[in-house]
Amino acid sequence: MSLTKTAKKTLDHKKALVDSIRDSIDANTYVWLFSVGDMRNDGLQDVRKAWKGTGRIIYGKNKVVAKAL
Numbered sequence: 001m002s003l004t005k006t007a008k009k010t011l012d013h014k015k016a017l018v019d020s021i022r023d024s025i026d027a028n029t030y031v032w033l034f035s036v037g038d039m040r041n042d043g044l045q046d047v048r049k050a051w052k053g054t055g056r057i058i059y060g061k062n063k064v065v066a067k068a069l
Contacts, residue, residue, distance in 0.1 A: 017060050021068035024056055031069075 025031060036044055048057055058065070 014064050017058070017064055018068040021058055021060070021065060024058065025069070028055070033065075033069075 038044075051057065060068075
């Protein structure tokens with residue numbers, strides 16, 4: 001029995017993520033792909049602040065992102 005109240009990602013959510021990634025690829029010149037162990041670390045927050053307005057960071061499962069690319 002799961003005690004979490006988080007809803008699972010639906011197929012529609014995954015399709016929207018794939019479409020969003022593909023749109024971003026068409027709109028931008030470069031694509032950077034990297035892996036992050038802890039999304040709340042200070043280094044990642046600095047990167048997010050630096051790229052605000054000029055780039056986009058997309059979080060997703062590896063298989064969904066790989067299929068979009």
